[in-house]
Amino acid sequence: MAHDWQPDFEQLVDAHQSMVFSLALRMTGDRGLAEEIAQDVFLELDRHLGKIESAAHACFWLRRVAMSRSTDALRRQRVRGLHLCVEMEEHHGIKVEERASPLGVRLEQLLATLPEPQRAAMVLRYQEDLTPEEIAATLNAPVATVKSHLQRGLKLLRAKAASNLREYVRQKEYARGV
Amino acid sequence: MDDFEQQLRQVFARRPAPPGLKRRLMENRRSQQSRIHTIPWQRLAAVVVLSAVLSGAAAWHKREEQRKGEAARQQVFIALSITNHALNQMNSQLAAHGRAQK
Numbered sequence: 001m002a003h004d005w006q007p008d009f010e011q012l013v014d015a016h017q018s019m020v021f022s023l024a025l026r027m028t029g030d031r032g033l034a035e036e037i038a039q040d041v042f043l044e045l046d047r048h049l050g051k052i053e054s055a056a057h058a059c060f061w062l063r064r065v066a067m068s069r070s071t072d073a074l075r076r077q078r079v080r081g082l083h084l085c086v087e088m089e090e091h092h093g094i095k096v097e098e099r100a101s102p103l104g105v106r107l108e109q110l111l112a113t114l115p116e117p118q119r120a121a122m123v124l125r126y127q128e129d130l131t132p133e134e135i136a137a138t139l140n141a142p143v144a145t146v147k148s149h150l151q152r153g154l155k156l157l158r159a160k161a162a163s164n165l166r167e168y169v170r171q172k173e174y175a176r177g178v
Numbered sequence: 179m180d181d182f183e184q185q186l187r188q189v190f191a192r193r194p195a196p197p198g199l200k201r202r203l204m205e206n207r208r209s210q211q212s213r214i215h216t217i218p219w220q221r222l223a224a225v226v227v228l229s230a231v232l233s234g235a236a237a238w239h240k241r242e243e244q245r246k247g248e249a250a251r252q253q254v255f256i257a258l259s260i261t262n263h264a265l266n267q268m269n270s271q272l273a274a275h276g277r278a279q280k
Contacts, residue, residue: 013203017195025193035196039203046207104189111190126183126190158182 005054020066026123027070029112037069064138110160118153
């Protein structure tokens with residue numbers, strides 16, 4: 001089908017590099033790997049630029065490929081017997097002042113402990129603000145499955161955050177007592 | 179959306195891409211594009227070299243066959259001339275022997 005939209009690769013990189021990098025970082029937990037994935041995704045976009053029909057299509061395409069590349073990278077790491085993810089931030093060179101609060105840092109770490117499908121759904125929901133239907137289209141999964149991942153992921157994250165907060169308060173009280 | 183979800187939305191905001199990501203990406207893109215453009219030239223050069231080698235080998239093989247054929251023909255000529263010489267000798271001996279008997 002003919003389309004009038006003329007994609008500009010550099011503009012697309014400017015507009016979406018933060019999104020692609022953040023998706024890969026939250027999925028893998030490794031800054032170096034996330035950058036590698038972001039580069040791969042954009043180079044693939046460059047090869048498929050002729051098939052992209054609109055700005056919205058480019059954004060959808062980038063999200064989809066970024067998630068699939070991140071999942072592939074995690075699978076490769078599992079095959080090699082390495083467990084990437086989970087150790088976010090301080091182990092990967094992000095300055096502490098970039099973070100808003102200690103709870104924010106902890107929530108990022110807790111997100112990384114969620115099972116991969118739940119993490120994918122949560123990242124797309126809360127980073128990208130997508131609806132379950134849009135997440136389902138991005139991940140190529142049934143909407144019901146996505147909704148279930150979101151509910152379970154949120155429940156698990158809430159429980160972990162609550163227990164983490166109790167632990168934090170107990171440590172503060174203990175420190176004050178000492 | 180409750181407070182916890184609002185907080186998640188704030189915490190999970192997009193991170194800025196690492197500085198230099200775009201520059202490295204554009205460099206990679208340029209090197210990939212130049213690689214793509216050089217491939218047809220490399221293929222063409224490989225085809226030319228391969229065809230030159232094959233036609234050279236075919237010409238050498240043909241010349242070698244001709245040389246062997248020529249050598250065989252020379253050997254046949256030599257063998258025939260030796261035979262001819264021997265037969266002539268035998269013929270002259272037989273003629274001499276016949277004349278002696280008469």
